[in-house]
Amino acid sequence: MSSERGTDSAALDVADLDEGAAARELARLARLLDTANRAYHTDDAPVMSDAEFDALRVRNSEIEAHFPELVRDDSPSQRIGAPPAEGFAKIRHARRMLSLANAFSDDDVADFVDSIRRFLNLGPDAALAFTAEPKIDGLSLSLRYEGGVLVHAATRGDGETGENVTANARTISEIPTRLTGAPDTLEVRGEVYMAHDDFIALNARQAEAGAKTFANPRNAAAGSLRQLDPTITAARPLRFFAYAWGEVSAPLAASQSDAIARLDELGFTTNPRFRRCKTLAEMLENYREIESERASLGYDIDGVVYKLDDLALQERLGLRSTTPRWAIAHKFPAERAWTLLEGIDIQVGRTGALSPVARLRPVTVGGVVVSNATLHNEDYIAGRDSKGEPIREGRDIRVGDWVEVYRAGDVIPKIRDVDLSRRPKDATPYTFPQTCPECGSPAIREPGDSVRRCTGGLVCPAQAGERLKHFVSRAAFDIEGLGAKQVEAFWRDGWIATPRDIFTLEDRFGPGQPRQLRNREGWGEKSAQNLFAAIRDKRFIGLGRFIFALGIRHVGETSAGLLAAHYGDWQSFRTAMAAGDEGELMAINGVGPVMARALLGAFAAEGETIDALAAELEITPAEARASDSPVAGKTLVFTGTLEQMTRAEAKARAEALGARVAGSVSAKTDLLVAGPGAGSKAKKATELGIEVIDEEGWLRLARGG
Ligand code: IVH
Numbered sequence: 001m002s003s004e005r006g007t008d009s010a011a012l013d014v015a016d017l018d019e020g021a022a023a024r025e026l027a028r029l030a031r032l033l034d035t036a037n038r039a040y041h042t043d044d045a046p047v048m049s050d051a052e053f054d055a056l057r058v059r060n061s062e063i064e065a066h067f068p069e070l071v072r073d074d075s076p077s078q079r080i081g082a083p084p085a086e087g088f089a090k091i092r093h094a095r096r097m098l099s100l101a102n103a104f105s106d107d108d109v110a111d112f113v114d115s116i117r118r119f120l121n122l123g124p125d126a127a128l129a130f131t132a133e134p135k136i137d138g139l140s141l142s143l144r145y146e147g148g149v150l151v152h153a154a155t156r157g158d159g160e161t162g163e164n165v166t167a168n169a170r171t172i173s174e175i176p177t178r179l180t181g182a183p184d185t186l187e188v189r190g191e192v193y194m195a196h197d198d199f200i201a202l203n204a205r206q207a208e209a210g211a212k213t214f215a216n217p218r219n220a221a222a223g224s225l226r227q228l229d230p231t232i233t234a235a236r237p238l239r240f241f242a243y244a245w246g247e248v249s250a251p252l253a254a255s256q257s258d259a260i261a262r263l264d265e266l267g268f269t270t271n272p273r274f275r276r277c278k279t280l281a282e283m284l285e286n287y288r289e290i291e292s293e294r295a296s297l298g299y300d301i302d303g304v305v306y307k308l309d310d311l312a313l314q315e316r317l318g319l320r321s322t323t324p325r326w327a328i329a330h331k332f333p334a335e336r337a338w339t340l341l342e343g344i345d346i347q348v349g350r351t352g353a354l355s356p357v358a359r360l361r362p363v364t365v366g367g368v369v370v371s372n373a374t375l376h377n378e379d380y381i382a383g384r385d386s387k388g389e390p391i392r393e394g395r396d397i398r399v400g401d402w403v404e405v406y407r408a409g410d411v412i413p414k415i416r417d418v419d420l421s422r423r424p425k426d427a428t429p430y431t432f433p434q435t436c437p438e439c440g441s442p443a444i445r446e447p448g449d450s451v452r453r454c455t456g457g458l459v460c461p462a463q464a465g466e467r468l469k470h471f472v473s474r475a476a477f478d479i480e481g482l483g484a485k486q487v488e489a490f491w492r493d494g495w496i497a498t499p500r501d502i503f504t505l506e507d508r509f510g511p512g513q514p515r516q517l518r519n520r521e522g523w524g525e526k527s528a529q530n531l532f533a534a535i536r537d538k539r540f541i542g543l544g545r546f547i548f549a550l551g552i553r554h555v556g557e558t559s560a561g562l563l564a565a566h567y568g569d570w571q572s573f574r575t576a577m578a579a580g581d582e583g584e585l586m587a588i589n590g591v592g593p594v595m596a597r598a599l600l601g602a603f604a605a606e607g608e609t610i611d612a613l614a615a616e617l618e619i620t621p622a623e624a625r626a627s628d629s630p631v632a633g634k635t636l637v638f639t640g641t642l643e644q645m646t647r648a649e650a651k652a653r654a655e656a657l658g659a660r661v662a663g664s665v666s667a668k669t670d671l672l673v674a675g676p677g678a679g680s681k682a683k684k685a686t687e688l689g690i691e692v693i694d695e696e697g698w699l700r701l702a703r704g705g
Helices: 019-041 050-066 106-120 196-208 217-225 230-234 256-265 280-296 311-317 378-382 461-472 484-492 505-509 525-537 543-549 557-567 570-579 582-586 593-615 647-656 680-688 695-702
Strands: 090-092 130-136 139-146 149-155 161-163 185-193 239-248 275-277 301-308 327-331 335-348 354-365 368-374 402-407 414-418 540-542 618-620 635-639 660-662 671-674 691-693
Touching (some): 019 050, 106 301, 106 647, 130 239, 130 280, 139 217, 149 161, 185 217, 196 217, 217 230, 239 256, 256 311, 275 280, 280 301, 543 557, 543 570, 543 618, 557 570, 570 582, 570 593, 582 593, 635 680, 647 660, 647 695, 671 680, 671 695, 691 695
Parallel strands (some): 635 660
Antiparallel strands (some): 090 161, 130 275, 130 301, 139 149, 139 185, 185 239, 301 327, 335 354, 335 402, 354 368, 402 414
């Protein structure tokens, strides 16, 4: 290495360098400083003095200042650079970052294995191997390498788009910035986490400095990675386990276990507690072993992840909307603690649901101080389930009781049990309010619904306010300058009552009006103009976002996206909502009866309000799925027997290629796949002049050839 330090151009004044020499020197400096960094941070064995290190960095910056077009992705100046002006830039993941379905019992794991066998049409005795490894409780990160160089690092975000935390990731010593022998394009995914010792030491340092301490290692890891100033990240002891990958230009291996071994060879840290299991019994045995080692691992884990080992089979199984069918997280039982129930509050949500919240004497559960927990609904408090069957052997919960709290992962803490032996003599059964605590309207429970709801609709401040807040939230309309606080103030003063009113604000409170936004407290000429402009911008909105923004129960971002992809444009979606056909909705992958009913109910009750809103907007059609398959955007029907794949697999495969799969043949059908034994559907398709192909033809399409 010392020979490298003394190359000829190093002696030259920057102004005397030509482009070629500058590029060569920048490459050399990148290598040199990277080695020095590693030696210092990873090996605790510095190879140069601090002064020498600084001098090389200065040299690097000088050359970059002269030749800005030569700044390298792996430049030392990018390692701990200046903080970006505001927030993090966004990065779209080349392949979606997935989450995992959960299993909470051995039976759930057995079901998972069975469902894979069924999907693949394998008998109970056919060999099927899985991997088992700890589920790290940190935050996931995707690292993209091109030509062996780390070009960017992104958090998971919503799975499609994450935050660009490249500068921060470069400060983590377990993340290589260069790889040798890697595929040209390689996205490595894994978990950033903080070890227990490091967490305790960090909190001690923070406390000493009068700075914020962290509730648990996960929060500390997340808070440290998501720092606008990478020098802060650099000072935090973060670590990284690689366990998956995204886009790759050449396959890493043929199996999960070999792919992980390959990542290990490339210089990533992979989890040593990784095993290949040939049977369900072995998977469960590994779970118990990992659970027993949990306390001595030195970092937090919250379960065991099983993945199907054979990558070709993983590919065949494919994905549900956000989770793969070939993997599952077997979670450890939640952590628990006993404490005093000091009171019960009722919160009114966006959909009018009255939710009881337990106010608790603060208690630490699994390292986090808990002072609120959900009590679900009135039946739960009374000791009954939704069918009227006793839960907790019928024990009800009263204010003044000692209750057992638990939390699993990041979710809201819950109450599990109550200790009758410690119940105060004067404790009385809890009476659930029959009127809304916010607006006084009657609160009604529909037959079959476990939840009592305020009937005040938009009259109810909690509902109207919550809905408006949802409407302007990040994943919905996301109007700059119009956050929850502003919406609440406008709503309180009667400036806006429903989402539509946002789009008439300028007409009512703009220039020339008797009352003007710019004269309102906290506003001025400029901010008022900016807000009106931001609102005008959002008159154009994608269909998926629009559906999500409506705040219909059970319709989250993913479901709204599915609906948008299925219907394509607003008019088709609106027509289907008016037609009110629950069956048609349920034929969409990802839509179940509960969501179908909620959608139709919302349009039946509020169709007019929604239409008035839509009339103010330009709702743009859903983006066509990124697929160049000939079946993308087509409607397919399968009939008869398929021999090469199960019906479920065929449907999933078709949807993955961007096609819609319908249950019956109609004028909208583009293609019928008919196996042996096809009957009336094939006949109808022929009558309608629809193309009919056999399974062989389908397989060619499905394989993209
Ligand atoms: S695999 C195939 N393996 O758990 C899907 N995830 O609940 C990619 N996680 O978002 C995930 N340890 O952040 C996988 N050994 C492990 C994991 C792991 C932790 C996290 C990951 C994921 C979340 C899903």
